[in-house]
Amino acid sequence: MTTPNYAETILFYLFAAGVLGSGAQVVFRKNPLHGALSLVACFFFLAGIYVLLAAHLAAILQVMVYAGAVMVLFVFVIMLLNLKEEEMGQEKMTAWKGIGLVSVLAAVGGIAWKGLWPLYATGGKLGDMAGRFAGQAEFGSVKAVGRAIYVNSVLPFEVTSILLLVAVVGAVVVAKGKI
Amino acid sequence: MVGPTHYLVLAAVLFALGGAGVVLRRNALIVLMSIELMLNAVNLTFLAFSRFPLVPKAPAALLQGHAAVFFVIAVAACEAAVGLAIVIAAFRSRTSIHVDDFDSLKL
Numbered sequence: 376m377t378t379p380n381y382a383e384t385i386l387f388y389l390f391a392a393g394v395l396g397s398g399a400q401v402v403f404r405k406n407p408l409h410g411a412l413s414l415v416a417c418f419f420f421l422a423g424i425y426v427l428l429a430a431h432l433a434a435i436l437q438v439m440v441y442a443g444a445v446m447v448l449f450v451f452v453i454m455l456l457n458l459k460e461e462e463m464g465q466e467k468m469t470a471w472k473g474i475g476l477v478s479v480l481a482a483v484g485g486i487a488w489k490g491l492w493p494l495y496a497t498g499g500k501l502g503d504m505a506g507r508f509a510g511q512a513e514f515g516s517v518k519a520v521g522r523a524i525y526v527n528s529v530l531p532f533e534v535t536s537i538l539l540l541v542a543v544v545g546a547v548v549v550a551k552g553k554i
Numbered sequence: 555m556v557g558p559t560h561y562l563v564l565a566a567v568l569f570a571l572g573g574a575g576v577v578l579r580r581n582a583l584i585v586l587m588s589i590e591l592m593l594n595a596v597n598l599t600f601l602a603f604s605r606f607p608l609v610p611k612a613p614a615a616l617l618q619g620h621a622a623v624f625f626v627i628a629v630a631a632c633e634a635a636v637g638l639a640i641v642i643a644a645f646r647s648r649t650s651i652h653v654d655d656f657d658s659l660k661l
Contacts, residue, residue, distance in 0.1 A: 387556045391564050398568055398591055402575035407583045414587050421594055428561065428605045433597070433623045440627050445590065445634045452638045453583060456645055475577035483570040491562050514613055515620060523617035524624060531621075535628045542632035550639035552646065 387427055393420035407458070411449045418442040429515045558606035561598060569595035582644070582651040586637045593630045597623045 397420065400413035418441045425434035513519045524532055568591060575588025604619030641651055648655050 384556050387560060391560075394564065395567060395571070398571045401584070401587050401591060402571055402579065407581055407587075410584050410587055414590065417591070418594070421598065424561070424564070424598065425601055427556070428601045430601045430604070430620055430623070433601060433620055433627075436624065436627050437594075437597075440631055441590070441594075445631055448634055448638055449583065449587065452642060455642070456651065458651065472578055476574055479570055479573040479577055483566050483573070487563060487566050491559055491566070514617075519613070519617055520620040520624065523614065523621045527614075527618065528621050528625075531625055535625055538632055539628060542635050546635040546639040549636065550642045 383427060386423070390420045390423040390427070393417070394424065407453050408450065411446060411453060414449070415442050415446045418446070431515050432517050432520045433515070558602050561602035561606075565595045565598040565602065568592075568598065580653050582641050582653050582656075583638075585653060586634065586641070589637075590630060590634065593626060593633075597626050600626070 394417055397413045397417040401410045401417065404410045404413065418437055422434040422437040422442070425431075425437060572588045572591030572595060575591065576585050579585055579588065600619045600622050604616050607616055644656055645651050
C-alpha cells in the first residue's frame with residue numbers, strides 16, 4: 376500500500392463497534408427477543424467486516440443465511456414459546472459463573488497476548504502483502520469461491536448436503552410431539 | 555492501516571462475548587444465540603487469515619478459508635434448527651427453558 380487507506384480504517388472501527396455493541400446486547404439483554412434482534416444487527420455489521428476482507432460471497436451468505444433464515448427461526452421460536460417472566464428463569468450470579476467468566480476472559484486474554492502480540496510486531500510486513508489482492512477483483516467472488524469448493528472440497532460439500540437433510544428430518548422428529 | 559491483528563482481536567473479543575454468554579446466561583435460547591456469536595468469530599478468523607496469509611500462498615489455496623466459512627455457515631444453520639427443536643421439545647416437557655431445569659441426568 377503506497378497511501379494509507381483511511382476509508383478502510385474508519386469503516387473497520389465503525390463496523391467493529393457495531394459488532395461488539397450489538398453482540399454485548401445479545402449477551403446482556405434480559406428479553407430474548409431483544410437479544411435476537413440485536414444478533415440480526417450484529418450479523419449485518421459482521422457482513423460489512425467481511426466485505427472489508429474482500430469476502431463478498433461470505434458477506435452475502437451471512438446476510439441471507441444468518442440474518443435471514445437462522446434469525447427468522449430464532450424469532451419464530453421465541454414468539455412460539457411466548458414466554459412469561461417466570462418461565463424465563465431467574466438469572467443469578469453464582470460463584471461457579473464467576474469462575475467460568477474469569478476463565479473465559481483469561482483464556483482469550485492469554486491467546487491474544489501469546490498469539491497475537493508477535494503478529495502485531497510484524498503487522499506492517501503482513502499488511503503489505505494485502506496489496507497483492509488489489510488488482511484481483513475476483514478474490515472472494517462467487518466464481519472463485521465456487522471453484523475452491525467444487526474443485527478442492529467436493530466431498531465435504533456433499534457431506535454438508537447430507538448433514539442438512541439429517542438436520543431437517545431431525546428437527547421435525549424432535550420438535551413434533553407425536554408422528 | 556488495518557492489519558490482520560485488528561480483525562483477529564475483534565474475533566477474539568467476539569468469541570469471548572459468546573463464551574461469556576454461554577457461561578453466564580441460563581436462558582437456553584440466549585445460550586444458542588451466544589453459540590452463533592462464537593461460530594461467527596471463528597468465521598471472521600478464517601476470513602482474516604485468508605486475506606492476510608502468514609506465508610505467501612496462491613489465491614486458489616487462500617480461498618480454502620472462504621470454503622471453510624461456507625461449511626461453518628451450513629453447520630451453524632443445522633445446529634440452530636436442531637437446537638431450537640430441542641428447546642421446543644424441552645419446553646413441552648418442563649414448561650421452562652431455564653437450562654438449570656434440564657437436570658434429568660443428575661443422580
